[in-house]
Amino acid sequence: MRQIDPDVVAAYPITPQTEIVEKFAEYVAEGLVNTEFICVESEHSAISACCGSSAAGARTMTATSSQGLALMHEMLYITAANRLPIVMINVNRALSAPLNIHNDQSDTFGSRDAGWIQLYCESVQEVYDTTIQGIRIAEHPEVQLPVMVCLDGFILSHSMERLELLSDTEVKDFIGEFRPRTNLLDLTKPITLGAAAMPEYYFEHRYAQSYALDRALEKVAAVDQEFGTKFGRGYGIVEAYRIDDAEVAVITLGSLAGTTRFVVDRLREEGIRAGSLKIKLFRPFPVEAVAAALKNVKAAAVLEKAISPGAPGPALFSDVLGALYHQGVKASLISYVAGLGGRDVPPKSITRIYNHLQQIAETGRIDRILNYLDLRGWQ
Helix, strand or coil: CCCCCCCEEEECCCCCCHHHHHHHHHHHHCCCCCCEEEECCCHHHHHHHHHHHHHCCCCEEEEECHHHHHHCHHHHHHHHHCCCCCEEEEEECCCCCCCCCCCCCHHHHCCCCCCCEEEECCCHHHHHHHHHHHHHHHHCCCCCCCEEEEEECCCCCCCCCCCCCCCHHHHHHHHCCCCCCCCCCCCCCCCCCCCCCCHHHHHHHHHHHHHHHHHHHHHHHHHHHHHHHHHCCCCCCEEEECCCCCCEEEEECCCHHHHHHHHHHHHHHCCCCEEEEEECEEECCCHHHHHHHCCCCCEEEEEECCCCCCCCCCHHHHHHHHHHHHCCCCCEEEEEECCHHHCCCCHHHHHHHHHHHHHHHHHCCCCCCEEECCCCCCC
16 A cells, blocks of 8 residues: 555554554655545544545545444445445454454455455465555456455464565556546536436446446456566466366365365375365456366365355355356355354365365265354254
8 A cells, every 4th residue: 555655545443454554554654655544433434535535536545344344334335336446455354243353254245245346365465466456457447446355364464474565666657647537526527426316217327337347357357467467476366276187176265275275285195186266356256267167077165254144155155156057067066164253274174175075076966065164063
C-alpha cells in the first residue's frame, strides 16, 4: 500500500488486520505517502467513506477482517453495484460465535455474492504481488469492480517469509495513473449514483453488474500474465500440481495449497498418483479452468476452511461440483471442512483425505459426501 500510495485509505483496526492499518498510519504520519487517511469509528463507516472517495474519483483502498467484513456487508453490495474500483485486503478470520480471532475463510465466503472479485493468496509474496495486481484489475476500463485480496490470518499475516520487493518506480509504472470512470466532484459532468430502480429497470442493472464480473475473469488472467512477464512471478487463476496423470486430487485455496502440494510429493514417492489444484480466483469462478484440470481425475475432494450450515456442502465445494457437472467431468467429488477457527491442518490429516479418495477411486462408491477433518466426537 505504501508503494501504491492511494489517494484515500479509510479503515478500522481489527485483529489480525490491525498491523496493516497501524503500519500504514505510520507511513502517513511520516509523510512517506500522500494518502488521505480517514480514521473512522467502525468498518461500516470505513467502506462507506471508501465508496464516497472512490465515487469522487480517488484511488481508494481499505483493509479488514472477519466481523469487520460482516459489518461492511450492506455496503459491499453498494460498492460493487456502483462499479467502484476499491481494493480491499481481507485477513481471513473466523466469525463469531463463539468469539475466535484465528483463521478460517468463512468471512469472505459469506460475501461471495456481493459482486466483488475475490483472490486468495497462498504466501506472503503472493499477497504482495496480488495487491499490486488488484489495482490494475479493479481499475481496468472493462472491469471497474472492487477487488478483495484474501490472506489467511496469522498463518500469513503474522508469519516470517522471504519477500522480494519491487522498486517504487516499478510498482507505479505497473499500476499506472488512475483514470476514474466517475467523479462526483466534476461539476461539468454531473452524474447520479445509487438512485432508486423500480422493477422496470432493477433486473437489468443487476444483470449488467453480473455480466461485468463474468467478463472480469479474462482481465484477471491477463493482468497476472503481464505481471509474470515483467517480474517473473505469475500465479494464474488456478494452479494445477502434478495433476495430468493423477487419479486422486485435492482442491483447495489459500495457504492450504502449499501443505497439500507437500503431501502430493510424499504420496508420489510411494507410487500414489496424487495431484492438487489451487484455486486463486474464487469470484468470478473459473468454471472451465477447474473442469479442465480435473477431467482425468477419478476422485477428488474440496478442502476448505468454511462451513455452510444446512447446505449440501460449503461454498467452494458447491462451485466445483457445479463446474464439473456442467462441463461433463465425471470425477467423484466429496467435501472436507477443515481448520475452522484456526485449527491446524497438518500434512498427516491431508494424507487421510488422499487415502479416502483412493478408496473411492478403487470402488467407485462414495460413502460420505460431506466430511469434517479432525472433528472430535461426531463422526
